[in-house]
Amino acid sequence: MKESSALDCTVINISTNKYGIEGSSIAIQKVLNLVAKVSPTQVTVLVLGETGTGKELVARALHERSDRAGRPFIKVNCAALPANLIESELFGHERGSFTGAYDKRVGKFEAANRGTLFLDEIGEMPLDLQVKLLRAIQEKEIERIGGRSVIKTDVRLIAATNRDLELEVQAGRFRSDLFFRLNVFPIVVPPLRERRDDILQLANHFIAKFSGNKKPALSRRAGKQLEAYEWPGNVRELEHLIERTLVLNEGTVINEIMLPGRCLLKADPSAPLAGVKTIAEVEREHILSVLRISGGKISGPGGAAVKLNIPSTTLYSKMKKLKIKKGYYDDGPLIEQA
Numbered sequence: 421m422k423e424s425s426a427l428d429c430t431v432i433n434i435s436t437n438k439y440g441i442e443g444s445s446i447a448i449q450k451v452l453n454l455v456a457k458v459s460p461t462q463v464t465v466l467v468l469g470e471t472g473t474g475k476e477l478v479a480r481a482l483h484e485r486s487d488r489a490g491r492p493f494i495k496v497n498c499a500a501l502p503a504n505l506i507e508s509e510l511f512g513h514e515r516g517s518f519t520g521a522y523d524k525r526v527g528k529f530e531a532a533n534r535g536t537l538f539l540d541e542i543g544e545m546p547l548d549l550q551v552k553l554l555r556a557i558q559e560k561e562i563e564r565i566g567g568r569s570v571i572k573t574d575v576r577l578i579a580a581t582n583r584d585l586e587l588e589v590q591a592g593r594f595r596s597d598l599f600f601r602l603n604v605f606p607i608v609v610p611p612l613r614e615r616r617d618d619i620l621q622l623a624n625h626f627i628a629k630f631s632g633n634k635k636p637a638l639s640r641r642a643g644k645q646l647e648a649y650e651w652p653g654n655v656r657e658l659e660h661l662i663e664r665t666l667v668l669n670e671g672t673v674i675n676e677i678m679l680p681g682r683c684l685l686k687a688d689p690s691a692p693l694a695g696v697k698t699i700a701e702v703e704r705e706h707i708l709s710v711l712r713i714s715g716g717k718i719s720g721p722g723g724a725a726v727k728l729n730i731p732s733t734t735l736y737s738k739m740k741k742l743k744i745k746k747g748y749y750d751d752g753p754l755i756e757q758a
C-alpha cells in the first residue's frame with residue numbers, strides 16, 4: 421500500500437495491500453484511504469455495511485496498521501451469544517458470582533488490554549448491556565461480575581453492524597448516547613453491487629485461494645455472469661460460490677457459474693426471488709452510486725443532480741426520503757440532511 425500519500429483518494433496499489441482487502445474500485449480505494457487515515461489514531465471506529473461486505477477485514481486492517489498491531493485483536497460477536505452471557509463475555513466474572521460460574525473468568529475487555537476490541541454486530545446488543553458498555557468505554561474501567569475491584573482498561577474500540585443504527589435509535593432499540601460514542605469515525609463498506617469493478621479481481625483471488633496450483637481460468641462468459649449478478653450476500657457469497665464452482669468444475673476453464681437466482685427460477689418460476697429489491701431500494705442505491713461518482717457533489721456542474729437529469733431540489737428531497745446521509749457517499753461524518 422502506498423503510505424506517504426494515503427490521504428489522496430486515488431492510487432493505492434492494492435496488489436501490495438497486505439491486509440487481504442482485494443479490490444481496485446474507487447469505492448474500495450476510499451475505504452482503504454479512510455483506514456489509512458484513522459488506523460494510527462486511538463479513535464473509535466464504527467464500520468457499517470451489509471452482511472459479507474468485509475467489515476471484519478476492515479477492522480483487522482485497522483488493528484494491523486495501528487501501533488497496537490503486536491497486541492491482541494479480540495472479537496466479540498454480540499449476535500452469537502445469549503443476552504445473559506454477553507456481560508460475562510465482555511467483563512468477566514468471579515468464581516461463584518452466579519449459578520454455573522465455577523471458575524473466575526477474564527472478560528474480553530481485559531483480554532484486549534493494550535490491543536483492539538472488535539464488537540461485531542453491535543446492533544444486536546441488549547439495551548441493559550448497552551448502558552454498561554457505555555460506562556466501560558467512557559470511564560475506561562470495568563468490574564467483573566461479582567467482583568469488588570475496579571479494573572483499568574486500555575482498549576481501542578472498533579464496532580461493526582449491518583443495521584442502520586440511527587433507525588435503531590429512533591425505534592428505541594439502541595441508546596443514542598452509545599451511538600454517538602461509537603459513531604466517532606464511521607467507515608461505510610459499500611455492497612459489492614455498488615463496486616462491480618472489484619468482482620473479477622475478487623473472483624480470481626478466490627479461485628487462486630481455493631484451487632492451489634491447478635488454478636483454472638475464468639471464461640469471459642462466466643466473468644460476465646458474475647458481473648451481472650446482484651450479490652445480496654456480497655463478498656462472502658462470491659467466495660462461497662467460487663468454492664462451490666471449483667468443486668464441480670473439472671476442466672482448466674470455468675465456463676459457467678451456477679448462480680442461485682437461476683437455480684431458484686428453474687425450481688419454481690412463481691416463487692419470490694431471494695434478494696429482489698424494492699423500487700425504493702434500487703433508487704437509493706442508484707442515487708448513492710451517482711453521488712459517489714460525483715465525489716459527493718449534489719448540485720451545480722458535475723453534480724449528481726445534473727447526472728441524474730433532475731433538479732437538485734428533487735434530489736435533496738429524494739435523499740431525505742430515502743435516508744441518504746452525508747458520510748454514506750463521501751468521506752465525511754454521517755450528518756443528517758436538513
Ligand SMILES: Nc1ncnc2c1ncn2[C@@H]1O[C@H](COP(=O)(O)OP(=O)(O)OP(=O)(O)O)[C@@H](O)[C@H]1O
Pocket residue numbers: 440441442443469470471472473474475476477478540581582622625655656659
Ligand atoms: N475486499 C475483500 N478482499 C478479499 N476478501 C474479502 C473482501 N471482503 C470480504 N472478503 C471475504 O469475505 C468474507 C466475509 O467478510 P467479512 O467477514 O469481513 O464480512 P462482514 O461484513 O464482517 O460480514 P458480517 O456482517 O456477516 O459479519 C471473508 O471470508 C472475507 O475474508
